[in-house]
Amino acid sequence: MRQSRQREKSLSQRSGIPSEIPKTYNPEGVEGRLYREWEEAGLFDADPDPEREPYCIVVPPPNVTGALHMGHALNNTIQDTLVRRARMKGFEALWLPGMDHASIALQNVVERKLQREEGKTRFDVGREAFLEKCQEFADESRKTILSQMRRMGASLDWRRLRFTMDEGYVEAVNEAFIRLYDEGLIYKGNRITNWCPKDRSAISDLEVNYESADGKLYGLRYRFSDGKGPGPDGESFAEVFSTRPETMLGDVALVVNPDDERYTELVGRRVTVPFVEREIEVFADSYVDPEFGNGVLKVTPAHDPNDFEIGERMGLEPVNVLNPDGTINENGARFAGMSREEARKAVVAALDSEGLLGEVRDHTFRIGKCDRCGTVIEPWLSEQWWVSMKPLAERAIESLERGEITVYPDSWRRETVRWLSNIHDWNVSRQLWWGHRIPVWYGPNGETVASKESPGEGYEQDPDILDTWFSSGLWPFATLGWPEETPDLDYFYPTSLLSTAREIMYLWVARMIMNGLHFRGEVPFRKVNVHSIVLAEDGTKMSKSKGNTIDPLDLFDEYGTDAVRFGLLYQSSTQDFAYSYERAQMGRAFVTKLWNAMRFIATGVFEGDGEASVSDRWIESAFNRCARDYDALLEECEFSEAMRRVYDFAWHEFADWYIEIAKTSPSSETSDVLRRVFIGILKLLHPVMPFATEEMARTLGASEYLMRQPMPVYDPALDDAEAERVLAATKAAVGAVRAFRNEANVSGELEGLLPDGVEADVFSKLAGVRVVERIGASRAALPAGDAVVEVALSEELRRGEISRLEKEVSRVAGEVSRAEKKLANEKFVERAPEPVVAAEREKLRANTALLETLRTRLEEYL
Incomplete structure (x- = not known):
C-alpha cells in the first residue's frame, strides 16, 4: 500500500501537476492566453516539407x-x-x-x-x-x-x-x-442581363432572389395600322395581356402561336404601338403559350430574356426605353424621366383615357430582387463582358x-x-x-x-x-x-x-x-x-431585418468557445438545423465533466494489487474502438456522429463507469490506464475543443502542446472482446440491481448470488451486493441482458418483487407475442433483409427464455 502511495506521489511530482487545481474550468482566463502562446510558438505555420x-x-x-x-x-x-x-x-x-x-x-x-x-x-x-x-x-x-x-x-x-x-x-x-x-x-456582347437600377449594375442570375407578388394583368390594345378590324366582329385593335405595361413603349412585334386558329388571320398584319407611334408586325412563333392571357404576346427584346431570343430569331431591332437608374429614357416619349412605377401608372391611365385599356385582372407572379439591396430587378439589354x-x-x-x-x-x-x-x-x-x-x-x-x-x-x-x-x-x-x-x-x-x-x-x-x-x-x-445552415431558434433563416440573428461571440462569452464549437458540430449534419442553446449548455457540461475527471486523475491515489484487471483491459479496448470510429467519421465529414461517439465514450464509458471502478476496485495498473486513456480522450477532442483540452493536458503535466502530439491510432492488438463481454455483463448486472433499488426504494447492502460472466469485485462494490454461496427462496430475479441477477429479499421486498415480476412477465410476454406475429407473417420473412429477420428470431429466442425464467421466479414467490 505504502509503495503505491509513493508511486502516485512521485508521478505527480515528475509531471509537474499543480498542487491546487481550480474546481471549475474558467474559459475567460484560458482562451486568450493559450491562443497567443500557440500563435507565438508558430504552431499554425506550414511550409513545404518533402518529408511530410x-x-x-x-x-x-x-x-x-x-x-x-x-x-x-x-x-x-x-x-x-x-x-x-x-x-x-x-x-x-x-x-x-x-x-x-x-x-x-x-x-x-x-x-x-x-x-x-x-x-x-x-x-x-x-x-x-x-x-x-x-x-x-x-x-x-x-x-x-x-x-x-x-x-x-x-x-x-x-x-x-x-x-x-x-x-x-x-x-x-x-x-x-x-x-x-x-x-x-471572353467576349463582349449585347445581351439581356439582370439589372439593378439602384446599384446601376448588372448582377448574376444567382444573385437574384425570387418571390411571389400580387399584381395586375393588364389588357393592352394596339390599333391596326390600316384602321381595319381583324375579323367579322370589326374590332380595330389587337389585345395583349402584360404585367409590365410600361415596357410596351419598347415593343417591336406581336406574336401568336402558329397553331392557334383564333389568330390565323392576324399574322402579317401591322399594329401601332400607342404613344410612340411605332408600326410593328404580328408574327407567328411556337414559343407563345395560347393559354396565357389571350394567346397574344408582345415582344420587347430589350426588356425580357425570352423576347430577346424571339427578336434574335426574327432579326428584330431592340428598342431600349430605360435609363441605368430605371427611369424611362427618351424612347419613352411623354413618359421620359418617370420611374418604372410612375410610368406604369401613367401608361395605364393614358391607355384608359384613349380607350386602349382592356380587362385588368388580379394576378400573382414572381419578381426578382437584388440579393444585396432588395431592389426589383429589371431585365435589361446592355453591353457586357461574357465568359x-x-x-x-x-x-x-x-x-x-x-x-x-x-x-x-x-x-x-x-x-x-x-x-x-x-x-x-x-x-x-x-x-x-x-x-x-x-x-x-x-x-x-x-x-x-x-x-x-x-x-x-x-x-x-x-x-x-x-x-x-x-x-x-x-x-x-x-x-x-x-x-x-x-x-x-x-x-x-x-x-x-x-x-x-x-x-x-x-x-x-x-x-x-x-x-x-x-x-x-x-x-x-x-x-x-x-x-448545414444554422437557422434561428424558430427554424427560420437568420436575418438582421427579422432581428433573429445570434452573435457567436455572445455565445463564446456565456458558454466558452469550446462548448459552442462542440455544440455546433454535435448539431451539424446534411440537414439545416435550428440553433439550440441546449447544445451549448451540453458542451459546457461536457467540459465540466472532463475537468472533474482530470482533477480526480491528477489528485487521486489508487491503491491496487495485481496485474491489469478486466476493467483496465476493457476501457483500453473500448477507447481503441472509439478512436477508430471517431477518426473514420471525421474522415467522412460525419461531424455530428463523430461528436456523439466520443461524447458517449468519454461521458458514459470512461467517466460514469471506469472512474467509478477506479475508485472502488483499482488494480496496480489502474492509475496508468486512467491517465493514458484520459490523455487519449483529450487528444481526440483537441481539434474540436482546443482550449479546454490543452489546459487539462497542461494541468496533468504535459510537456508538449497537444497539437504536436500524435492523434490516437487504432491498434487491433488492443481489441479485447472477452474483457468487453465481461464488462458489458457486469454493467448490465450492476444496472439491474440499481434499477431494483430505485424502484423498490432499497438502500443498504444486499445479499445475492454472483451472476455468470461478470467481474466479481466490480459487481459487488458498485451494486452494493455481498456475494454469498446461497440465498433463501425469497429472492428477486432481476433481468440483466441475457442473464438474471438474484438477490435475497425481506418479506416486504418479496411482496414488492411479486408486483414487479408480474409487470415484467406481462411486458416480456408482449414482446414474445409481437415477435411471433411478425415472424408468422410470410411477407415479412420473405421480403425483409435476412439480418433483420435473424434479429427478430434472436429477440424471440432471448425473450422466450427470459419469460420462462421470470415465470419460474414468480411461482417461487407465490
Missing part, C-alpha cells in the same frame, strides 16, 4: 462587410477541426486565411453610409474619393473579422493572410482574364463524374453536374467602382487591347469591374502564388478539402473547379464538404 504529406484547406474568404455570423462559426469550426486533426496525424497542414473584397456588398454598405452621414451619392464624390472610402471601410472591417476568427480559436497560418484586392491577387485576376480573352473564351462557359464546364463535368472530387453529401455532386450541364454564358462585368477593373483598353482609333498596363498614349481603360465571383473563383491557386510557379503552389495544390454552404455551390465551388482544371490542369480540391 501536405494537407491544405483555403478558408472560404468572408466578405469585408462586417462581423462574422453563426454560419462562419460552424464552418470555421469544421475546418479548424480537420486541420488540427491533420497536424496531429503528421501532415504538414496549412489552413490559409483570407478575405474577399465583396464588390457589390461593400459598395452598398459604403454608399448607404455616405448617404446617411453626408447626404451624398458616389457620383457626387467621384470614383477616386469613393474608392478611398471603400478601402477605409474594408481595412476596419478586416481588423474586426481577424480578431473574431482568433476568438473562435481558428488555427490559421496568419503569415499567409490574403485579400482579393492585394497586389499579388490583382495580378492573378488580370492574368486569368487576359488568358481567357486571348483564348476566345463562354460550356468549354470550361465540360472538363468539370468529366472530373466530377469520374469521382476526382468527393462531395459530402454526394447528392450535391450530382446537382453540380446537372447545373454545369445546363450552364449559360456568364456575364462577368459589373458597372460598379469597388473591385477589379477590367484589364481592357480602348485606343484612339477603335482598338481593343486586353493588357495589365496601358498600351500607350490615348488609351482608356474599360470603366467596369469584374464580378466578385470571377476573382474568388481563382482562390485555391491564386492564394498559393499563381500565376507564378511557387514552391507553395507545387506542394499544397491541389488542396485537400473545401468546406462551404450549399448556397454558393454554383456561384463559387463549381467555378473554382472549372478554373482549377483550366488554369492548373487539376481539380482545386479533393473533397468538398457541404455543411
Whole structure:
C-alpha cells in the first residue's frame, strides 16, 4: 500500500501537476492566453516539407462587410477541426486565411453610409474619393473579422493572410482574364442581363432572389395600322395581356402561336404601338403559350430574356426605353424621366383615357430582387463582358463524374453536374467602382487591347469591374502564388478539402473547379464538404431585418468557445438545423465533466494489487474502438456522429463507469490506464475543443502542446472482446440491481448470488451486493441482458418483487407475442433483409427464455 502511495506521489511530482487545481474550468482566463502562446510558438505555420504529406484547406474568404455570423462559426469550426486533426496525424497542414473584397456588398454598405452621414451619392464624390472610402471601410472591417476568427480559436497560418484586392491577387485576376480573352473564351456582347437600377449594375442570375407578388394583368390594345378590324366582329385593335405595361413603349412585334386558329388571320398584319407611334408586325412563333392571357404576346427584346431570343430569331431591332437608374429614357416619349412605377401608372391611365385599356385582372407572379439591396430587378439589354462557359464546364463535368472530387453529401455532386450541364454564358462585368477593373483598353482609333498596363498614349481603360465571383473563383491557386510557379503552389495544390454552404455551390465551388482544371490542369480540391445552415431558434433563416440573428461571440462569452464549437458540430449534419442553446449548455457540461475527471486523475491515489484487471483491459479496448470510429467519421465529414461517439465514450464509458471502478476496485495498473486513456480522450477532442483540452493536458503535466502530439491510432492488438463481454455483463448486472433499488426504494447492502460472466469485485462494490454461496427462496430475479441477477429479499421486498415480476412477465410476454406475429407473417420473412429477420428470431429466442425464467421466479414467490 505504502509503495503505491509513493508511486502516485512521485508521478505527480515528475509531471509537474499543480498542487491546487481550480474546481471549475474558467474559459475567460484560458482562451486568450493559450491562443497567443500557440500563435507565438508558430504552431499554425506550414511550409513545404518533402518529408511530410501536405494537407491544405483555403478558408472560404468572408466578405469585408462586417462581423462574422453563426454560419462562419460552424464552418470555421469544421475546418479548424480537420486541420488540427491533420497536424496531429503528421501532415504538414496549412489552413490559409483570407478575405474577399465583396464588390457589390461593400459598395452598398459604403454608399448607404455616405448617404446617411453626408447626404451624398458616389457620383457626387467621384470614383477616386469613393474608392478611398471603400478601402477605409474594408481595412476596419478586416481588423474586426481577424480578431473574431482568433476568438473562435481558428488555427490559421496568419503569415499567409490574403485579400482579393492585394497586389499579388490583382495580378492573378488580370492574368486569368487576359488568358481567357486571348483564348476566345471572353467576349463582349449585347445581351439581356439582370439589372439593378439602384446599384446601376448588372448582377448574376444567382444573385437574384425570387418571390411571389400580387399584381395586375393588364389588357393592352394596339390599333391596326390600316384602321381595319381583324375579323367579322370589326374590332380595330389587337389585345395583349402584360404585367409590365410600361415596357410596351419598347415593343417591336406581336406574336401568336402558329397553331392557334383564333389568330390565323392576324399574322402579317401591322399594329401601332400607342404613344410612340411605332408600326410593328404580328408574327407567328411556337414559343407563345395560347393559354396565357389571350394567346397574344408582345415582344420587347430589350426588356425580357425570352423576347430577346424571339427578336434574335426574327432579326428584330431592340428598342431600349430605360435609363441605368430605371427611369424611362427618351424612347419613352411623354413618359421620359418617370420611374418604372410612375410610368406604369401613367401608361395605364393614358391607355384608359384613349380607350386602349382592356380587362385588368388580379394576378400573382414572381419578381426578382437584388440579393444585396432588395431592389426589383429589371431585365435589361446592355453591353457586357461574357465568359463562354460550356468549354470550361465540360472538363468539370468529366472530373466530377469520374469521382476526382468527393462531395459530402454526394447528392450535391450530382446537382453540380446537372447545373454545369445546363450552364449559360456568364456575364462577368459589373458597372460598379469597388473591385477589379477590367484589364481592357480602348485606343484612339477603335482598338481593343486586353493588357495589365496601358498600351500607350490615348488609351482608356474599360470603366467596369469584374464580378466578385470571377476573382474568388481563382482562390485555391491564386492564394498559393499563381500565376507564378511557387514552391507553395507545387506542394499544397491541389488542396485537400473545401468546406462551404450549399448556397454558393454554383456561384463559387463549381467555378473554382472549372478554373482549377483550366488554369492548373487539376481539380482545386479533393473533397468538398457541404455543411448545414444554422437557422434561428424558430427554424427560420437568420436575418438582421427579422432581428433573429445570434452573435457567436455572445455565445463564446456565456458558454466558452469550446462548448459552442462542440455544440455546433454535435448539431451539424446534411440537414439545416435550428440553433439550440441546449447544445451549448451540453458542451459546457461536457467540459465540466472532463475537468472533474482530470482533477480526480491528477489528485487521486489508487491503491491496487495485481496485474491489469478486466476493467483496465476493457476501457483500453473500448477507447481503441472509439478512436477508430471517431477518426473514420471525421474522415467522412460525419461531424455530428463523430461528436456523439466520443461524447458517449468519454461521458458514459470512461467517466460514469471506469472512474467509478477506479475508485472502488483499482488494480496496480489502474492509475496508468486512467491517465493514458484520459490523455487519449483529450487528444481526440483537441481539434474540436482546443482550449479546454490543452489546459487539462497542461494541468496533468504535459510537456508538449497537444497539437504536436500524435492523434490516437487504432491498434487491433488492443481489441479485447472477452474483457468487453465481461464488462458489458457486469454493467448490465450492476444496472439491474440499481434499477431494483430505485424502484423498490432499497438502500443498504444486499445479499445475492454472483451472476455468470461478470467481474466479481466490480459487481459487488458498485451494486452494493455481498456475494454469498446461497440465498433463501425469497429472492428477486432481476433481468440483466441475457442473464438474471438474484438477490435475497425481506418479506416486504418479496411482496414488492411479486408486483414487479408480474409487470415484467406481462411486458416480456408482449414482446414474445409481437415477435411471433411478425415472424408468422410470410411477407415479412420473405421480403425483409435476412439480418433483420435473424434479429427478430434472436429477440424471440432471448425473450422466450427470459419469460420462462421470470415465470419460474414468480411461482417461487407465490
